[in-house]
Amino acid sequence: MSAVKTRNMSTITDIVRPYASMFRIQFIGQLQYRAAAWAGIVTQFFFGFVFVMMYSAFYGGEAGAVGVPSLQTIISYQWLKQAFLMMVVLWSQDADLLNQIVGGHVAYSLCRPVDLYSLWAARLLANRAARCALRFAPVLILAFVLPAPYGMIPPPNVESGLLFIVSLLLGALVAVGMSMFLYVLTFVTLSSVGPRLFIGAIADFATGMIIPIPLMPDWLQRALAMTPFPHIADLPFRIYSGDIAGAAAGAAIGVQVFWVITLGITGWLAFRVVLRRTVVQGG
Amino acid sequence: MIYFKYIRMQLRSLAQYRSTFWFMIMGQSLTCALGFASMTMMFDRFHTVAGWTYAEAALCYAAVFMAFSIAECVARGFDSFSRLIVSGDFDRLLLRPRALTLQVLGSSFELTRLGRLIVGGTILQFAARNLGVAWTADKVVVLIMMILSGVVIFFGVFMLGAAMCFVTVEGLEIVNVFTDGGREIASYPLPIYGKTALRFFTFIIPYGCFNYLPLLYLVGRADGHAALYALSPLIGMLFVIPCAFVWKAGVRRYLSTGN
Numbered sequence: 001m002s003a004v005k006t007r008n009m010s011t012i013t014d015i016v017r018p019y020a021s022m023f024r025i026q027f028i029g030q031l032q033y034r035a036a037a038w039a040g041i042v043t044q045f046f047f048g049f050v051f052v053m054m055y056s057a058f059y060g061g062e063a064g065a066v067g068v069p070s071l072q073t074i075i076s077y078q079w080l081k082q083a084f085l086m087m088v089v090l091w092s093q094d095a096d097l098l099n100q101i102v103g104g105h106v107a108y109s110l111c112r113p114v115d116l117y118s119l120w121a122a123r124l125l126a127n128r129a130a131r132c133a134l135r136f137a138p139v140l141i142l143a144f145v146l147p148a149p150y151g152m153i154p155p156p157n158v159e160s161g162l163l164f165i166v167s168l169l170l171g172a173l174v175a176v177g178m179s180m181f182l183y184v185l186t187f188v189t190l191s192s193v194g195p196r197l198f199i200g201a202i203a204d205f206a207t208g209m210i211i212p213i214p215l216m217p218d219w220l221q222r223a224l225a226m227t228p229f230p231h232i233a234d235l236p237f238r239i240y241s242g243d244i245a246g247a248a249a250g251a252a253i254g255v256q257v258f259w260v261i262t263l264g265i266t267g268w269l270a271f272r273v274v275l276r277r278t279v280v281q282g283g
Numbered sequence: 284m285i286y287f288k289y290i291r292m293q294l295r296s297l298a299q300y301r302s303t304f305w306f307m308i309m310g311q312s313l314t315c316a317l318g319f320a321s322m323t324m325m326f327d328r329f330h331t332v333a334g335w336t337y338a339e340a341a342l343c344y345a346a347v348f349m350a351f352s353i354a355e356c357v358a359r360g361f362d363s364f365s366r367l368i369v370s371g372d373f374d375r376l377l378l379r380p381r382a383l384t385l386q387v388l389g390s391s392f393e394l395t396r397l398g399r400l401i402v403g404g405t406i407l408q409f410a411a412r413n414l415g416v417a418w419t420a421d422k423v424v425v426l427i428m429m430i431l432s433g434v435v436i437f438f439g440v441f442m443l444g445a446a447m448c449f450v451t452v453e454g455l456e457i458v459n460v461f462t463d464g465g466r467e468i469a470s471y472p473l474p475i476y477g478k479t480a481l482r483f484f485t486f487i488i489p490y491g492c493f494n495y496l497p498l499l500y501l502v503g504r505a506d507g508h509a510a511l512y513a514l515s516p517l518i519g520m521l522f523v524i525p526c527a528f529v530w531k532a533g534v535r536r537y538l539s540t541g542n
Contacts, residue, residue, distance in 0.1 A: 039456035044462045050468055050476065057333040057475035058325055070327055194306020201313040211321040215328055 019122040026123045030130030037134035040086075044139050048082035052150050069214045072153060073241040077212050079143035079152040080237045086131035087172045088233040090179055092204035093196070094120075094127060098140045101186045107280040117271040120183065121264075124176045156242040162248050167236035170256040175232045177263030178203075184267070187274040208234040214243070228259040285381060297394060304395060311398035312409055315348055318470070319406055333475045338413040339502060344493050345407035346472040350433025350493060351466045352399035358438045359391040362462070364503025365446035374539050383534060387445070425497050425513050432493040433469075434517030439526035440465065440488065445513075446526075446533035461488060469494045492519025 052075050059071040069077075086092065099122055100106040109116055142150040155161040185195060204210055206229035213221060213234040224230050235252050238244045245251055297304055326337040354450060355362060367373040367390060376386045408428075416422060444458035465488065471494040473481050485491035492515045499505040500512035 036456065043456050043460055043464075046464055047467070050464065053476045053480070054332075054471060057471075058329045060333065191300070191303055194303040194310065197310030198306055199311060201310055201317055204314075205317045205321070210317060211324060216324050217327060220324075 008141055020120050023122045023126040023129075026052075026126035027130045029126055031134065033131075034134065037131070040131075041135050041138045043143055044082040044085060044135065048139070048143065049150070055276055056149060059135050060157045062178045066268065067218070069171050069212075069238075069241070069243055071149070073152065073243055074212055074215070074236075076152045076241050077214075079140070080240060081209065081233060083136040083139040083143065084132055084168060084233070085209075087128050087168065088175055088207065088234070089209065090175055090207060091196070091200035091252055092127065092131075093179065093182060094124060097123070098186055099184060102190055104280050106278075110275070115268075116275065117180065119270045121176055121180060121267075124179060125172065126143075128172050128176070154246075155240050160239060160242050160245055160249075163245075163253065164236050164240040165241050167249075167253055167256060170253065170260060171232045171236050173260045174228050174256060174263065177260060177267055178228060178232075180267040181270065187278060200238055203229070207232050208237075212237075214238070226264065231256045286385055286389055289386075290392050292316075293389075293392040294394065307395035308398035311352075311395055312402045313519050315352075315399040315402040317345055318348075319402070322470070324353070326399045332471065335475065338410050338415070339498060340471050341406055341410035342498060342501075343472055345403050345410055346429045346464055346493060347433060347490075348399050348401040349403035349407065349430050351437055352396040352403060353430075354434045354437035355398040356393050356400075358388060358435075358441045359393040359396075360387040360389065361441035361445040363391060364441075365448045368448050371539065373537070377537075381400060384530075414502065416503075421513070422501055425500060425516070429493045429497050430518040433490075435520040435523050436493060437462070437465070439523035442526040442530045446530045448537065449533035458514045465490050472498060489519040489522050492516055492522075536539060 012102075050161075055073065055074050055078065059074075074130050081088075100109065106116075109119070140152070142152075143192065145151065155164060182196065182199070189195065206224055208230065213224060213230050216224075235244070235256065239252070299396040318482035319341070321341060323337070325332070326340070331337075344420065360367075364387065367376070367387070372390075376383060376390075379386065384398065411418065411426070440458075440461050444462065452529050467486070468476060468480070468484060473484055473491050474495060476484075481491065485496070497516035500509060500515075
């Protein structure tokens with residue numbers, strides 16, 4: 001009985017191992033780009049400051065704005081965005097994978113006894129995690145030491161802080177799930193520069209990267225709530241500031257899980273369909 | 284002229300990838316339009332920003348996007364200069380008996396940026412109509428000068444960024460702070476970012492010269508030296524002169540990366 005159990009356990013680890021290795025290799029590889037990370041930190045900090053000044057100017061005007069979160073909430077939102085941008089942006093892509101598809105090298109990966117979807121998803125997740133790991137701490141520290149109106153404040157309680165971390169990780173999974181469709185698209189069209197720009201523009205807006213979603217008109221917020229977009233970055237950032245808390249936060253995280261699973265299954269099926277149609281020319 | 288031959292060459296190669304071209308144009312237009320939609324949403328919630336109206340901000344946005352897209356279209360060779368250095372192709376340019384700047388400019392011509400220009404132009408029209416300004420001839424001239432001045436200033440910043448590549452080889456993301464960041468900043472009237480930013484972007488990198496200084500003149504808020512505000516776009520253009528010197532100095536000190 002117990003022997004059977006151990007064998008089952010070891011098969012599970014065997015199944016997971018190649019994807020975990022891919023994650024580790026890619027994560028360590030990405031950690032090497034430190035100079036790029038420093039430049040990124042400076043840029044993120046600069047842009048963060050520009051937007052914080054802009055929002056302060058808007059809020060400093062007449063008190064006519066109703067139904068918007070407090071300035072402090074928006075400022076924390078903005079700094080979180082700058083710190084975790086690499087974790088949640090949709091336009092980040094892996095040029096290597098795109099070249100594999102266009103150049104035909106994907107044929108080698110297909111010969112291996114691994115699931116291509118899972119392998120690439122692990123790799124994309126590692127990219128996000130590593131780039132973010134190199135950048136988030138300095139930006140957050142700077143954001144916390146900034147003087148009162150422009151700086152960031154801690155979450156209202158420990159619960160919000162913990163839920164934020166859970167929700168941010170799930171958000172990264174939603175982002176990976178969505179960006180996998182870019183590779184599906186590349187399998188179909190082979191050239192992906194044009195569509196990528198187009199999709200990137202919409203995604204940037206819809207994830208709240210241009211202006212925070214709470215500042216958008218109500219009808220648009222309601223429409224976006226039905227898509228996965230706000231469940232990438234907007235939700236974790238609002239959980240952080242306590243804007244969404246308690247049972248509402250739990251329910252929202254449940255919706256995130258729903259999107260992770262839905263996107264994962266549909267993406268995996270889409271990969272199967274396009275891979276069956278893929279023709280590798282010559283070699 | 285050889286520059287036009289370069290451009291014809293670039294356009295021909297572009298014509299080979301037509302669907303990509305149209306997707307790029309659409310993507311660029313969409314970025315610009317969504318940026319403006321975001322600005323509209325902000326004003327929808329807050330009505331004014333630090334005493335500036337929606338139409339005034341829209342004019343800034345339109346002017347900076349038009350200027351930036353023209354500058355990027357023409358001077359993309361400078362904007363993506365690190366490519367020439369890293370690949371060693373810059374050495375080839377140096378060997379040719381033609382003007383170097385011309386060759387760098389000719390190395391890339393981004394017609395797709397015109398998507399932004401079209402959207403920017405539409406926004407400009409909208410802003411000009413809603414600004415409540417009587418468009419006399421002098422004001423129209425100032426408006427045109429704003430855009431031209433913006434093109435020249437962005438051109439200068441691209442040159443500075445390219446000159447830095449002589450030292451660093453790799454393109455620096457920091458330069459984006461002044462190009463994309465400058466565009467972002469100048470799409471609102473500069474004073475909303477506070478005094479320090481205002482001074483820096485007026486006297487060091489003169490984005491203010493095509494942004495809020497002439498805007499003050501247009502809306503009749505220029506107190507005192509109205510002529511000075513009207514002429515500020517011209518003064519701003521002088522910025523390109525030191526940039527050209529830095530570029531020249533960089534070229535003189537250039538050592539190839541090898542090939």
